[in-house]
Amino acid sequence: MSRLYLARNPRVAARALDGEMMIMSGRDSTLFTLNKTATIIWQSADGSTPLDEIVERKICVEFDVERSAALHDAESLARELASHEILQISEQPIPPRNPAGESR
C-alpha cells in the first residue's frame, strides 16, 4: 500500500486557541474548527512524515485506538481537509513552500 504524505497549505490562516485549531480558507473565507484528531494531523503535516507514522506515533498514543482503524479514519479526514484546500496530500514527500500561516 502506498504511503500518504501531507503538507499544510501555507495560503490558509490558522490559529490555536483554548486547545482548538481554527483555520480560515484564504480562497473563500470559510472558517473551519478542527477536532482533536484533525488538529494532530494538521500540526503534523510537514510534508515529510507519512500519515501512517503520524497515526502510529501520535493518534494511537493519544486516543488508544487500533492502528488500522485509526489509519482508515485519518485518511478519510486528510482527504476531506484536502478537499477544502486546507491540506495538500500526495503519495510522494511534499517539498516545503512558504511558511504556514499558523501562529499562536
Next chain:
Amino acid sequence: MPVRVNTTDPEFLAMLQERYAGFVGSAERADMEFDVDLAPPRFSDPEADVRVTRSQGRWLLERGDFRAEWSPALRRGWVRQSANPYSIDAVLRIVHTLVLARQGGFLLHSASAIRNGRAFLFAGVSGAGKTTISRLAPPDATLLTDEISYVRRQESGYIAFGTPFTGELAKLGENVSAPVAALYLLAQGPENRIDAISSAEAARRLLANVLFFAEDEELVQSAFHSAFEFVSRVPVSQLTFVPDARVWELIR
C-alpha cells in the same frame, strides 16, 4: 478617516449631504478620495453578490448597480453608478473594510453605543436584536450605530467610531468615538444576563460578524489574525436579553 467625494451633479451632492448629515466636514486633507461618474439607471439585481478583487495594486468593486476602483497607494478611486445614495454607501463600506483590515481593525455587524466614556458593541446576525437594543438605549447612552460598527486598532486598544451606516432604525450614529470596553454577542431569551464564553468561541463568533468582501488571501489572513488579537484584548461575552430597557442596567 475623512473621505472626499467629487461630483459635478449638484442634486447628487445634496443627496449625499442629506444622507451623511452629521458626518459632513470640511477637512483639508482626505484619507480617501473618490470621483463619482453618474450614469443613467439600468436594471440591476439588488440582491446580486458584490465582487471585490485585486489586480496590479488596485481593488475592483463590482455589483449590479455600480463599478468602482480603489487604489490604496494613491488613496484615490472612482465610482460609476446612477444617482442614488445606496451604491456609494456600499462602496464606502467595502473600501473601509479593506483599509481597516490592513490596520488591524474592521467593520462589524453590530450596534454600538458609548456610555460613561466607554464604547460597547452588540454583535449579531439579522434578527439577533441589534435594532432592539439600540432602541432601548437610555438617554445617557450615545448611539454610534444600530447596524455596522467601525472599529480601529490603536496602540492602547480599540476605538469604536460612530458611522452613518444605518440599519432598521434608519437613524445615523453620532460622529464621536470612545475606547471599546466590551463586545457582547446578542441572544434573546427569558431574562437579562451576561455569560462568559471561551476565547475560541469569541473569536469564531466575532469572525462570523466581521464584514468581509474581498477575495484575497492576504487580506483574509489579516482579518483572521485581527479577530484573535481583538478577543485577546477586549472582553467578549454573550448578552441574553428580553426586549426590555432593564438590559441596559448590565451595560455600564
